[in-house]
Amino acid sequence: MEHTIDRNNKKKAWLRGIVSAILIVGSLWLLQRLLVPKYVDGIVEGAFVAEYYKEEKDFDVIFVGDCEVYENFSPIVLWEEYGINSYIRGSAEQYIWQSYYLLEDTLRYETPEVVIFNIQSLQFDKSQNEAYNRMSLEGMEWSMSKVNAIKASMKENEHFLDYVFPILRYHSRWSELSATDVEYLFKTKKVSHNGYYMRVDVKPAEQVPEGRILSDYSFGENAWKYLDKMTALCKEKGITLILIKAPSLYPYWYDEWEAQVEEYAAENDLRYINFLELQEETGIDYNTDTYDAGLHMNLSGAEKLSVYLGRILAEEEGLPDRRGEAELAAAWEEKIADYEAEKAYQYEYYGINKTVTELK
Amino acid sequence: MLFTSYEFLGFTAALFLAYYCVPKKCQWPLLLAASYIFYFIAGPDYLIYILATTATTYGAARLIEQNADRQSAYLKEYKAELTKEEKKDYKEGQKRIRLRWLVVCLLLNTGILAVVKYTNFMIANINDVLAAFGGNRQLSFVTLALPLGISFYTFQAMGYLIDVYRGTIRAEKQFFRFALFVSFFPQLIQGPISRFGDLSESLFERHAFNGKTVCYGLQRMLWGYFKKMVIADRILAAVTTIIGDTGTYHGAYILVGMLFYTLELYADFTGGIDITIGIAEVMGIRIQENFNRPYFSKSLKEYWRRWHISMCAWFRDYVFYPVSSSGPMQKFTKFTRKRFKGALVRHLPVHLSSFVVWLATGVWHGASWNFIVWGLLNWAVLVVSEELEPLYARFHKRFLVGKSRSYRIFQMGRTFLLVCVLNLFDCYHALSDTFGMLASLFTSGNWQVLWDGSLMNLGLSGLDYGILAVGTLMLLLVSLSQRSGSVRDKIAAKPYAVRFCVWYGLFLIVLLMGAYGIGYDASQFIYNQF
């Protein structure tokens, strides 16, 4: 009799322990889901990196880099005009080590023909901002590439553990939760078009300030190291690496920087396209093609750049036209529909008369 | 490693696990290893200091005890042969030898402490004197790293040595066990200063895993983290703002700053001690309590029996008693007793001894004048209240207020305010600032800042104030509940679901409302700089 009571007690204690453990883990997981930023409205850039994993990964071109790639090139145009299947793995102020590891991460799923990297981020030798680290890294799926990316990115006051358990980082966000956090507790919303961030509004570039004089124009050792790694990785996988500089008037792009990149490209036999020097060829008009006075392109600017870049990719790099692939074409149909829908929405939102813009 | 760092949590978690996995005879050696690893991480250079103190104190204690043992053996053997005089002479001679070892070891170790802690303070003062005499020469400051916890472990080791000298405890024979006593890592950060007699038994005992002790220990730690992270680290922002700018923040702000600092000091220090005691408790080790609801004290004298108990006891037993019972002091007492009738004069010797204690306490707290003045002010208040005692007694008798509840609450409020004012000396490093700010309380007349929204500009949001208010209320309620016994016992008596909600709830509060991570600057424990 006593024996059974004892056994029952033990059973009860076990049951209690298991139920408590499930409660704890479950509630912590829920809390974490609730507290992490959702990036579905306002700052959507934080959601870009994660969106890639939902794709059918069979791209011919992969872009890596900061806002100078995800706001300046439209994969939709590349598809519509040239049948090129591309994706932008961009994120806000993506540092070069993050670009490298994002590329490494991409190569776990596929090997594209061409990788395009925007060299703006060479100017940084170490991560500048924790918030940008977060937006570039959090969306990555766990792999050694992510681990290394975090290690390469962390600033002094950051901890690896905060990336493993983001609740530790966002624990005080409970005071600023909104309905969005509940709505997107278990789901996400597509916020980019194959990594492209669309803006249709216009703000002409006016006086662009001259770059202030720097004490040292040479890029840092760490930045070079990751460019070397990227070059080597592409070479090893038989990928063509193309370096670009987007036509952003600001932040200022120094001649001294340009010289270093040109030299590097020549040494490593890489194609380097500086869109700042191609205003005429691309047809960029800083009065109509930028939405923030020259920092980033708007839709009009991005489409012009894409047409120009697509021609090079198709004609000079010989990328195939895949519009004949039925399945792929069907997937793109959907994407194009989304793209057009957002275009229409934004034109209305910003109160722009579409026909007038197009006529120009 | 701060208590609130991931590294520290990981370190202790790994230690707990290892502690109950290794064979029980390896438990204390494991603790020793962990303590030295902890110390090594804090700064490899520091090891030499703690090793020096450990080795010299161990050696001196052994020599003293061997001498005492030889003495009793000798006296026993020659009991019949020796005359009373000879015995006395022999004893005196031996005692002198022991005293010599004691003094040498004390001087050496307090000397190390004095050099690393006070060199720059001395240099600054010498420079002031040089400048006052119009000299152009100034001594340059030296950079000496202050080894982690040196004030605490030096005092702990010295207390042990004196106890051995007095014969109240036996000297530890095993060097490594003694090394653990000196370096036991949870105590290195901010005390308490344990007695060998209190700590040693449970420190070296073999501990089988006991679910209840482990739970209680973890609960105690959690409560400590709550105090530290939710309250102290949050309010820190406002305290730093107020202290940092005497031009803007004076008058009514000082009242706010005083209250905030007193709350912060309490939450930070008692929280840290909760963590320390909790860590030890998880491993079955009992550390003496260091606080006894100090802000419920009805006088400053009582406050100093309930605040930082281990330090006060140290100064009482190893400074106050020896000084006041010393030959010269006893002679002085006799002298005053014979010549004078007045209570003040008759009390003079005791006040003199306590002057020495408070001077030493001030110096111990920090190498600067503000701490010395702080110590002496404490002393002055204690002297005044001691001498006014008969007056109070008469007042109480006449108006029959002595025992009423509201009067007791008044006394507590008065003592609390007094402590707040004294704490100001801890806030401002320049004495002129402290006095200036105290004076501004009466002259600034900017009382409107208390309600015109200015308090929202101190670095705390309305939400922060809300959390602080609720947190402080929790502290108060727990303290009130403690008067009728252990709060953990009371919670443990509740059904499982209630217990689960209480402790997991507290954990969630710390997790979500703790002031940690990016945006909250990692703050050092206030007390680990001492």
Place this chain on the structure above:
Amino acid sequence: MEELMNILSELHPDVDFEKEERLVEDMILDSFDIVSLISEINEEFDVTITAKDMIPENFNSAKALYALIQRLEDE
């Protein structure tokens, strides 16, 4: 013993020293009292109470204190 009782009740007239056994723990005697006490005892009984003897166990009751004095007188 009587002399000791006199000294004690002079210090705290309102305390019943015959009965109290936790004088120090209950904070009836504080360190200030103890120091005052020892000077008087030293003088009255011609003994030397040193810091070593100033521990709660010796001051918790009149009995314990008297035992301490006797022990010191023997030495």
